[in-house]
Amino acid sequence: MIAALAKRVFGSANDRYVRSLSKYVDAVNAFETTIEALSDDELRGQTEIFRKRLADGAKLDDLLPEAFATVREAAKRTLGQRHYDVQLIGGIALHRGEIAEMKTGEGKTLVATLAVYLNALTGKGVHVVTVNDYLARRDADWMGQIYRFLGMSVGVIVPNLTDDERRAAYAADITYGTNNEFGFDYLRDNMKFTREQMVQRPFNFAIVDEVDSILIDEARTPLIISGPTDDKSELYVSVDKIVKTFTEQDYEKDEKQRSVVLTEDGTENAERMLEEAGLIEGRNLYDIVNTQTVHHLNQALKANVMFKKDIDYIVKDGKVVIIDEFTGRMMDGRRWSDGLHQAVEAKEGVFIEPENQTLASITFQNYFRMYPKLSGMTGTAMTEAPEFFDIYKMNVVAIPTNVPVKRVDEDDEFYKNITDKFSAIAKELKEKQEKGQPALVGTVSIEKSEMLSEYLDKEGIKHSVLNARFHEQEAHIVAQAGRIGAVTIATNMAGRGTDIQLGGNLEFRMLDEFPDLVAGTPEYEAQAEKIRAEIVQEKQRVLEAGGLYVLGTERHESRRIDNQLRGRSGRQGDPGLSKFYLSLDDDLLRIFGPQTMFARLMNKNLEDGEAIISPWISKAIETAQKKVEARNYDIRKQVVEFDDVMNDQRKVIYEQRADIMDSESVSDVIVEMRAETAASIIATHCPPGTYPEQWDVPGLKESIDVVFGLQPPVDDWLEEEAVEQDMLIERLQNLAEEHMAEKLKDVEQERWAEAEKQILIQTLDHHWKDHLATLDALRQVIHLRSYAQKKPIDEYKQEAFLLFERLLVSIREEVTKMLMRANIQLESAPPPPLPDFITQHIDPFSGDDDTADVDAATGAILSNLPPLSIPQPDLPAMEGGTDTATAPVSRNAPCPCGSGKKYKHCHGQLG
Incomplete structure (x- = not known):
């Protein structure tokens, strides 16, 4: 106070x-x-x-x-x-x-x-x-x-x-x-x-x-940025069939955490059916050999139990399209990771696209x-x-507004159930429409918007429905949402990108009513002047009716989304009104609300169809929203904490790449790598502090042959008196340098320097890609360490550091092996093509792919590569002789075959 x-x-x-x-x-x-x-x-x-x-x-x-x-x-x-x-x-x-x-x-x-x-x-x-x-x-x-x-x-x-x-x-x-x-x-x-x-x-x-x-x-x-991996569609389909036979006794679901796990009985049923289908080895589901099957089982269970059609996704043109939970828009091209999208595709019986392997990634944070x-x-x-x-x-x-806000935000109305709530909303909207006041109705899902639409149809209320099914018409529908008596149902995306102008929008009215007229012509201007006058008169009538009425059919988990909806009304000092209608069936109240208090209050004190309006209850709802916001923030913060570990390593790798690119020659680095690799091999097979009789001589010979391509007289060296590890290291290093000098005596120095740079960069990229996959797998399971009273993030940091050290050793050995054993070709060879790149993050506001899936310029990345044969996967050739390896095509560009489709929907389809 x-x-x-x-x-x-x-x-x-x-x-x-x-x-x-x-x-x-x-x-x-x-x-x-x-x-x-x-x-x-x-x-x-x-x-x-x-x-x-x-x-x-x-x-x-x-x-x-x-x-x-x-x-x-x-x-x-x-x-x-x-x-x-x-x-x-x-x-x-x-x-x-x-x-x-x-x-x-x-x-x-x-x-x-x-x-x-x-x-x-x-x-x-x-x-x-x-x-x-x-x-x-x-x-x-x-x-x-x-x-x-x-x-x-x-x-x-x-x-x-x-x-x-x-x-x-x-x-x-x-x-x-x-x-x-x-x-x-x-x-x-x-x-x-x-x-x-x-x-x-x-x-x-x-x-x-x-x-x-x-x-x-x-x-x-x-x-x-990722590339396709092996096709596992049969496994997804087989596991999905098994999961569809499960009953509610076979699993436990937690809607707050959006998680689902098998019960003991469910695990036994799964083991029996998977064994009969030949999908697991032995009878124990959790044997190490069955790890992949367990992962697919968990994803299939999540897809069937937790992910709902028309709420989390829709099926359009034979594809599963994600619906953004905050904006309600379709996100064409966006896919859930870790096999979840494939599990949903199997659930819906549509074509299953292959999983992708990460080549590079970064969080927006x-x-x-x-x-x-x-x-x-x-x-x-x-x-x-x-x-x-x-x-x-x-x-x-x-920042304060230029003109004081005149919008009135009324207290929420609470009803026993969704039927009473929607009936009340329909009556309210009918009154507003008869009065001439336009209304924007916010819903949280396609399912709810279509259900409400049925109620409005029964009341004879003319209205427009705006959701992910019809997002192509969004701009036209929203632009006219401020006209007299207009009722517009929007799925959490009211007016994004298009102004709601009281009285209507001149540009869109011209497009809708006179699509054949060209802007700037006398005919166009004549009609525009008439419509402009109508809009002025209509706006005045709307202002007299109270401005735009924003009606929320449900509270969102985030107060911010509710405020965005409210903010569509009362702009630039215009009058306006907003109100939310709630019921005990709403997800926020059902999952996160103080159930006992609400249940007693509603069920004992309210008759059917009766509402209660109380600032105190609105405050309780806001408290529930704050709890959800805090929980979601903790989840995002945890994501950032884990990504920070990878980000530190990403900076090191990218800085190393930049240093390599900026260097005229990396010969000194390569020589040091050879020396360290030689020392590492000797240390592995002839550990310090041990006697020569304890050394692994056969293993030492094999490693030197595999990595360096040399067969030195190791037995002769060992017969000498006072043999030591340092002597072996020095001799192996000298042999390696002599061997390289002999190979390079007829090779142009500048071309070889460029070859070393490219091999070093490509080897680094290859191992970094595998390292990303390993870190991703580690992150999926590290939380299990909490059962041993260990903090997962600390364990992840330690494990990731050890993996990074191993990454650097692997790069060093791979570069040494490749250069020592490379067959140097003097004649020119065409540069190998790059693999297809898939960029995965679709703009939820437009629903369109905002990124070129193939970097149009990458076809020339290796054009200066010296004549060394380094394998790279080939791009598929186009029908009719067009070769994408020599003429890279953006996945969003028109297909070169002339079909009129985008390349990614025609010859560029993956899988």
């Missing part, structure tokens, strides 16, 4: 911080008159003046007021928009590496230009990260008018660009692109073979739009933490403020 009183008197910490920024706003405003008086050329010349001041030792903070005033004036002259004072505050927060929380419709896109321009003055580049390609292109073109007017270059990263185009875009002062494109370019760069082929330059500053979506929601899944300065903006971030600070060290600043 005392804290609440103090907050009212002194304001919150956020209020005090925002007030402290007012002095900078005053400083910017003080420059406005001076900047306004400049001509266009003089305004453009400000950029060079600022850069010179930076070169003379000035700091960016010193330039902030004048630079912000310059951007504001440039925006007025190019876009006809002037930054509000609250937008200046948002720009200051972004410049300081903080997250600016700004309500929907407050102009976040324009706010970013302030911090982007200021930081781009250093010439080190600024990345603006958006959630989909459409926004990247739109913002680069739209806001690019300001930057180009001020003499700065703007690039945009979208799929299907060549490496040269990407390199040019990254070299620009300001680069727009999606989180997926930036991340995959980083991974692909670290799979290249020369520094010149890399497209990115060192990271400097990034602003992340929709920061909560990218750094929290999408950060649950890492970016992965670790990717974005590589930027020296990182900031973000969104409409909803305060609820996740602790996570943003813990993971990214970014504070969240709530």
Whole structure:
């Protein structure tokens, strides 16, 4: 109570911080008159003046007021928009590496230009990260008018660009692109073979739009570049048939943890049926030889019990398509990992695509933490403020709105069951429609949206349904959701990417009503003028009816998603209304709510169809949401902790690759590797502190032959007096060097130096790929150490370190063996083709593949490789003679065969 009183008197910490920024706003405003008086050329010349001041030792903070005033004036002259004072505050927060929380419709896109321009003055580049390609292109073109007017270059990263185009875009002062494109370019760069082929330059500053979506929601899944492995479809089908015979007595499920495990009886049934099917060896399911079968059994069980059709995924065109739980959109091309997607495909009886092996991966957390300065903006971030600070060290600043919010947020209504709730919702929507007030209805799944649609049909309510089944029509449906009496049901994705304009949207009405008219023609303008007048009149009627009504049919696990839905109403000072309808059948209450309290309250005190409205119960729901948010945060934090271990190793490997690429010659490294390999072989078979009689002489001879391709007189050496390990090491090293010198006496030194570099890089890549698979398998089972009272993360660190040491030894031995035993060819040989790359992380907002699955430039990666025969898997040849090995085709590009389909859906299909 005392804290609440103090907050009212002194304001919150956020209020005090925002007030402290007012002095900078005053400083910017003080420059406005001076900047306004400049001509266009003089305004453009400000950029060079600022850069010179930076070169003379000035700091960016010193330039902030004048630079912000310059951007504001440039925006007025190019876009006809002037930054509000609250937008200046948002720009200051972004410049300081903080997250600016700004309500929907407050102009976040324009706010970013302030911090982007200021930081781009250093010439080190600024990345603006958006959630989909459409926004990247739109913002680069739209806001690019300001930057180009001020003499700065703007690039945009979208799929299907060549490496040269990407390199040019990254070299620009300001680069727009999606989180997926930036991340995959980083991974692909670290799979290249020369520094010149890399497209990115060192990271400097990034602003992340929709920061909560990218750094929290999408950060649950890492970016992965992978290649196909062996086909195990028969095993998935066989195991799925067995799992489908299980009853509820055979397993226990935990909906909170989304896990399912076999009971003792279930294990016995599984063992019996798997043995009869010949899928396990012996009768014990958990013998070491049956590990793979157990894994597939667990995944099949999870697919059949925990994953629901039309909630977690849908089947479209014979494929299982994931539905994003936060946005409700289809994520075409996105696949669950670790065999789970294959298990769901077996469950649904569709074609089972082969699993993929990871070639490179990184989490968004670790990717974005590589930027020296990182900031973000969104409409909803305060609820996740602790996570943003813990993971990214970014504070969240709530920026006040330019016009006070008039939306009324009513208390939740509670019903006994879902039938009563949906009946009440239908009656409420009918009243609103008769009144002319548009309504946006948020649901949590396709199943619930279609169920509600049936209730509305019974009441005769005209409405539109927007969910993952019909996402192609999303923009058209959402654009008209603000018209008189419109009722729009949306699956947790209300209005993303398209404004809900009260009275309707001119552009989309023209597209829908006059699709044949061309913009700019007299006929088009005549019709547009009529519709524009209708929209003005209609908007006034909607405002009189109370503005947009947002109705939530269920509370989401995250308060942030609820706030996003609410935020669609009451924009830019418009009136609005929001309310949530809940029941005991809702997943949040059923799984996480205080069941006893609610059950007693509802069942004893409520009649059928009766509702209860209480701020106290709304508060209890919010408490349940906080618990779920904390649990989900703990899960994400654990993912980061484990990935940090791999990230440390990833940095070492990538730094080594870069050092190798930058070196003119790695001969010294290769010589050292040979010496260490010789010492290791001697130490293994002739351990220090032992007598010669105890040494493994046959094993020593065999190892020297296998690794070095030599047959030295080891027996003669051992017959000498005072034989020691150091003497053996020195002689073996000398023999190896003499052998290499003899092989290279007729080989051009420059070509051999390049060959050594390429072999070293390719060997490193091959072993790193296997190391990633090993670490992934280790992470799956390390939690079992907790049964021995050991902390899994500590055990994982120790095991991963030992595996990394073994990785380095393996690379050393492999390089030595390859170079010592290589048959050096003097004649030229064509470079081997690269394997097909699959990039796995689909943008959940557009549902489209935002990444080129094949790096269009990788076909030339090995073009400078010297004439050494190093095996690489071949790409399949196209029908009709087109060879993808010599003419790489992006998986999203039209298929060269002329079918009109994308390459990945035609000749580029995997498996």
